[in-house]
Amino acid sequence: MALAPLAPQLMPADLPPSGCADRWPWLQQLRSQPELDAEPWLAALEAGILRADQDLLAVLAERLDPPAQLRLLRWWRQQPDPDPGLPSQVLRHRDGASAAWLLEQLAPGPGALGSPLPLSALPLSALPLSALPQVVSAALLPLLGHQRQVAAWPVLLCWLEAPIATPLRRAALEGVARGLSVWPRSQLVEGLSALASDLDPQLAAPAVDLLARLPGARRALVPLRRRRLDPRVAERLGRRLAATPAQPLLLVVHGRAGGQLPAELVALAAELECRRGAPVRLQALSAAAPPPASELLQPGQVLGLVPLLLLPGGHVRHDLPAIVRHWSAFARVQHWPFLGAWPRWQAALAMELAGLAMQDARPLLLHHPLEGPLAARYLTTLERRTGAHCIATPYSAEHLAELKLTLAAPALTAPALPLALAANRLTDQLVEQVGPPLLQRPGLRQLLLAELEALP
Known part of the structure; x- marks a missing residue:
């Protein structure tokens, strides 16, 4: 049985010009080719034979491997008027070479050029990104975060905190959002918490949203209520906290003889219940019996058990496991280390x-x-x-x-x-x-x- 002849390769010289009725069907045919050699297309773009039109890039971007996409980005970087939409269209893969190139472009930060020569006397390739149009920096900052390399965190933070144009800071924040799961957690919370107080609500509000996406978001969100926030940001913070309701808390304390609770512990539990909007109860180790589960829990709730004990004595080593077993019969228990270890x-x-x-x-x-x-x-x-x-x-x-x-x-x-x-x-x-x-x-x-x- 004779094999079917291979379809001829479509070449850049055959591409109908923009506005031609045959261009779209021709590009569809190019897209459907089983194999596509990207070399002649990249060479034609680099030589100026082809323009980097959106419809052509939509077809080519699907067929570029990481080295080819990086080659196209390097060509784009040399253009006198680079299209800010090209990088996000082309850079689809996460790979070390692309991440390193992005880091190289953005690591100088948004500072001054620091050169005695006028910008016009320098070749474009020698200019730091801060000397290029803002749209170029804004195009690459989200992609740097998309690569999810831990080394990108200080660079993004530098752009985010710098006194620069708001579009650049928003682009840096988008980069932070794209790589949210890989950044150092404590530094991330600190940076986003500071940004929540920013004068620009369009930066502050997304910072609150990103904090709400973190595991255990209440720990990051609650302290923001004590800050001076833009009214719209404060309203958004309220909505995010309402979407993560607090679970009931059981505070295990030593107590006094006969299970008596000191006044300062009773006052602490009462104020904490008002703040959290959820039941808070005290269980004294010196008491004969724990508080009734019906006063604390509703079906399906998780119980937070916090030992307000200051030393790893016998109560922590022996009594607490028994208390956890008791409450595990009524709810899933999330228990925390004893207070003295915090x-x-x-x-x-x-x-x-x-x-x-x-x-x-x-x-x-x-x-x-x-x-x-x-x-x-x-x-x-x-x-x-x-x-x-x-x-x-x-x-x-x-x-x-x-x-x-x-x-x-x-x-x-x-x-x-x-x-x-x-x-x-x-x-x-x-x-x-x-x-x-x-x-x-x-x-x-x-x-x-x-x-x-x-x-x-």
Whole structure:
């Protein structure tokens, strides 16, 4: 059986001119060719034989491999009046060479040229992108983000934060949006949060939208409510928060004898419930029974369980797993590490201690005695991060009386802080020497409220 003859290759010289009735059917035929050699087409564009018309590029772009698309971009870069729509039409692949070329073009940033020669005296290829028309920079910035290379993050951030024309900053923000999942999370949240306060609502509002797309978006969105935002941006923030309602929270606390809850913990839970718009309940380890599930949960809800405990003692190691098992019978439980392990809490504790510190006197942290290697490692870490010296302090009457006399001695110059969230026997007995518990200190209370409010 004879093979069917191969269809003749369509060549650039055969392309009907723009406006000709035969041009569209001819391009459709070119598109349907099983194989297309891009070389003669690229050579014709580079030689000026063909114009880079949109309809021709729509056909060619589908058939270009990464080296060919980069070759076309380099040609485009040399044009005196480059078409800003060509890069997005041509650059369809993610590949290392294209990403490196984009980074090379944009890495100089939007700064001044810094050359003693007038722009007209320099070849176009020698000009940094900031010296080219804005439309050229704006065409490449989104594509840089589309390549999803971590190295592009500082470049995009530089363009985003620079005092330059708004279209360029919007193009940089689009680049950030295209590669959103690969940027360093903490830097991304910081950059977008700052942008949410921008004077241009067309930059600020998309920044809020991008923060809302991140996992655990409430942690990034809630702090924005305390900033001065454009009214339209604040309204959008409200809608994004409404779309991510807070889950009920159970705060596990130590409590006092008989399950009594200190007033500062009750006030914290009440204010937190108002802020979150969702139930917040306290479960005291000293109580006989947990709160009823019907007061806290509705069917299908996830329960956030937060241990407001400051040390990795027996309650954290043994009681908490049992509490999680209990609540797992009613809901899917998302439980968080104990409060004392939170880096932001430790940083806030260090600031509180720094405010108490005296010259040449290392502050003291008075804590309940702990046992085991885990506790020893934790206390060593806490001392390193806070600059304090941790002292085990039993709650026995004899020990507290002795400690009261020691702390009151004139020779003792080191300030002391009780490692107790709410009032207990330690703070009751030593209030004159160590002051109130941590939740009665405004800075620490506000930090804890903000952190708990931002939880999912």
